[in-house]
Amino acid sequence: MEGRLSKYLLTLYVTGTSPRTKIAIENLNRICKQELEGRYELEIVDVLENPQRAEDEKILATPTLIKQLPPPLRRVIGDLSDQEKVLLGLEVRPGSSKPSATI
Amino acid sequence: MTRGDMKNTDHPAVEKLRTGISSLDVIAKGGLPKNRTTLISGTAGSGKTVFAIQFLAAGIEQGEPGVFVTFEESAADIRKNMRSFGWDLAAWEAEGKLTFVDASPDPHIDTVEAGGFDLGALIARVDNAVKKVKAQRVSVDSLGAVFSQFSDQAMVRGELFRIASALKSMGVTAVLTAERTDDHGPVARFGVEEFIADNVMILRNALEDETRRRTIEILKFRGCDHQKGEFPFTIIPRGGVIVIPLSAMQLSMKSSNVRISSGNKDLDEMCGGGFFRDSVTLVSGATGTGKTLTVTQFLQGGAANGEKCLLLAFEESRDQLVRNATGWGFDFEKMESDGLLRVVCDYPDLSGLEDWLVTIQQIITDFNPQRVALDSLSALENVGTLKAFREFVIGLTSFIKHREITGMFTATTGSLMGGDSITESNISTLTDSIILLRYVEMFGEMKRGLTVLKMRGSGHDKAIREFTIGKGGMQMGRPFRNVTGIIGGAPMHVAPGDVERIWTQYDKEIERRRPEPRPTS
Numbered sequence: 001m002e003g004r005l006s007k008y009l010l011t012l013y014v015t016g017t018s019p020r021t022k023i024a025i026e027n028l029n030r031i032c033k034q035e036l037e038g039r040y041e042l043e044i045v046d047v048l049e050n051p052q053r054a055e056d057e058k059i060l061a062t063p064t065l066i067k068q069l070p071p072p073l074r075r076v077i078g079d080l081s082d083q084e085k086v087l088l089g090l091e092v093r094p095g096s097s098k099p100s101a102t103i
Numbered sequence: 104m105t106r107g108d109m110k111n112t113d114h115p116a117v118e119k120l121r122t123g124i125s126s127l128d129v130i131a132k133g134g135l136p137k138n139r140t141t142l143i144s145g146t147a148g149s150g151k152t153v154f155a156i157q158f159l160a161a162g163i164e165q166g167e168p169g170v171f172v173t174f175e176e177s178a179a180d181i182r183k184n185m186r187s188f189g190w191d192l193a194a195w196e197a198e199g200k201l202t203f204v205d206a207s208p209d210p211h212i213d214t215v216e217a218g219g220f221d222l223g224a225l226i227a228r229v230d231n232a233v234k235k236v237k238a239q240r241v242s243v244d245s246l247g248a249v250f251s252q253f254s255d256q257a258m259v260r261g262e263l264f265r266i267a268s269a270l271k272s273m274g275v276t277a278v279l280t281a282e283r284t285d286d287h288g289p290v291a292r293f294g295v296e297e298f299i300a301d302n303v304m305i306l307r308n309a310l311e312d313e314t315r316r317r318t319i320e321i322l323k324f325r326g327c328d329h330q331k332g333e334f335p336f337t338i339i340p341r342g343g344v345i346v347i348p349l350s351a352m353q354l355s356m357k358s359s360n361v362r363i364s365s366g367n368k369d370l371d372e373m374c375g376g377g378f379f380r381d382s383v384t385l386v387s388g389a390t391g392t393g394k395t396l397t398v399t400q401f402l403q404g405g406a407a408n409g410e411k412c413l414l415l416a417f418e419e420s421r422d423q424l425v426r427n428a429t430g431w432g433f434d435f436e437k438m439e440s441d442g443l444l445r446v447v448c449d450y451p452d453l454s455g456l457e458d459w460l461v462t463i464q465q466i467i468t469d470f471n472p473q474r475v476a477l478d479s480l481s482a483l484e485n486v487g488t489l490k491a492f493r494e495f496v497i498g499l500t501s502f503i504k505h506r507e508i509t510g511m512f513t514a515t516t517g518s519l520m521g522g523d524s525i526t527e528s529n530i531s532t533l534t535d536s537i538i539l540l541r542y543v544e545m546f547g548e549m550k551r552g553l554t555v556l557k558m559r560g561s562g563h564d565k566a567i568r569e570f571t572i573g574k575g576g577m578q579m580g581r582p583f584r585n586v587t588g589i590i591g592g593a594p595m596h597v598a599p600g601d602v603e604r605i606w607t608q609y610d611k612e613i614e615r616r617r618p619e620p621r622p623t624s
Contacts, residue, residue, distance in 0.1 A: 060222055062220060082217040
């Protein structure tokens with residue numbers, strides 16, 4: 001139960017307002033709503049405005065999603081359209097927030 | 104096109120950036136094309152990373168800040184590795200002259216690819232770094248390593264093009280490195296690298312006859328001129344990449360009419376009054392014919408005149424040389440303590456010929472001698488390939504001539520009687536004078552003969568003279584008049600009769616005849 005309720009701290013690095021950025025944000029919002037409703041914090045960083053953040057985190061690709069918490073640190077790159085892989089990357093079991101959800 | 108005549112042209116040509124790697128600027132005819140990208144491709148261990156760092160280091164030393172983008176080694180490793188070249192990257196970083204964009208893979212972070220992406224963050228970081236230090240130069244090491252970080256190769260290709268064009272729009276001159284699998288195969292591993300950059304240079308580290316030979320070649324310079332072909336280079340501590348631009352060296356030679364003494368009065372006379380000051384003399388002979396003596400006299404002659412002399416000895420130890428010299432009545436130790444002589448003894452196989460050239464050039468620059476003797480070239484002959492050897496001799500010859508140093512090299516012939524050596528046949532055209540020392544077998548006795556075969560720009564004695572070695576060095580005797588075929592290695596005694604009659608008249612005029620006993624039969 002502890003693990004299931006632990007807070008997810010996510011940062012999404014994007015480049016400006018490109019179509020790919022929009023897709024990534026939409027995908028992430030959807031996934032979070034489905035799987036992490038109420039127990040995530042998401043920050044979106046535009047590397048064009050804040051390149052030093054990208055430098056500090058050694059980000060190469062955009063979009064890059066970083067899960068800082070719960071440990072371990074995980075990275076998912078891409079526009080997050082492959083939901084299965086996103087969940088794999090974030091180590092979230094599908095449907096874990098809604099035990100009775102239809103799968 | 105050189106920078107100097109840029110103003111006079113109607114069409115604006117591609118401007119060049121003097122890299123500060125002086126020898127590279129020579130073969131690149133002024134430097135790398137400014138505000139463009141240059142690909143440096145080479146096999147593993149060909150010196151790409153050193154080159155990439157040196158490009159920045161040379162820039163920083165002339166006031167142009169730089170950014171190093173690394174995809175392979177971590178910034179910490181590079182800082183450590185480059186210290187041996189005398190480049191303190193951390194200090195430059197602290198002074199704001201250099202900054203890293205560390206894009207090396209972090210093995211501790213698991214990354215999952217979930218959908219399409221680009222390298223926008225990387226470009227933003229490079230742009231940020233360039234702005235931060237006001238960089239004029241960027242090095243990217245290496246393109247191939249980007250491919251290995253991502254599974255989507257097509258995406259990487261597209262992004263590399265985007266990076267190259269981004270670098271151009273940042274107004275920097277960039278060097279991008281790339282791996283290749285074969286020294287003479289495709290330009291680079293992924294087949295696209297050469298199209299990404301405007302210019303392509305190849306570093307080779309080929310194995311020839313069990314020795315490594317480094318060369319650099321400018322394959323293409325879009326819209327500007329460069330020297331063609333491969334140029335040898337070496338990588339040395341506290342210096343990095345040093346290109347040996349052979350063709351440039353030959354052009355800058357001067358010529359002097361000042362005569363200097365060979366250290367032997369008779370030999371001076373045979374040479375028409377001594378050697379020219381910026382000439383290089385080759386002394387060729389079999390073992391024991393007196394090559395080292397000729398060199399010793401040459402050094403003694405210099406020291407006696409207050410000139411600084413350098414002896415590069417690859418055959419004998421310092422002690423042996425000193426002992427030999429003492430035997431002939433020359434005091435090397437005194438010359439050394441007077442600061443007029445420096446003896447450098449080393450094993451020829453200790454390093455490659457390119458390294459030797461650079462080392463010798465450094466010694467000469469430090470000591471600043473007026474005379475340089477190398478005993479013997481033949482010992483260096485087997486250190487590298489024939490081509491490398493020739494380049495070494497060209498490099499050394501032109502270097503010492505340029506500095507108006509008198510040079511003397513020795514070459515050992517293989518056979519005792521006559522014959523020539525590989526050394527001799529390969530470099531005889533590069534030297535100004537050639538002195539041959541030969542054994543002459545006469546009536547069961549080995550005599551020594553000397554002749555001045557060639558003396559560029561001067562008349563000289565054409566005779567083959569007998570000489571003896573004793574206290575005080577060489578004692579020149581009379582010519583071998585009644586022997587033919589000495590140089591060919593098959594001396595034949597000719598009945599004195601006719602020959603003697605012809606020469607007697609001649610002798611009276613130009614020869615100081617000294618009474619000499621006929622060989623007793």
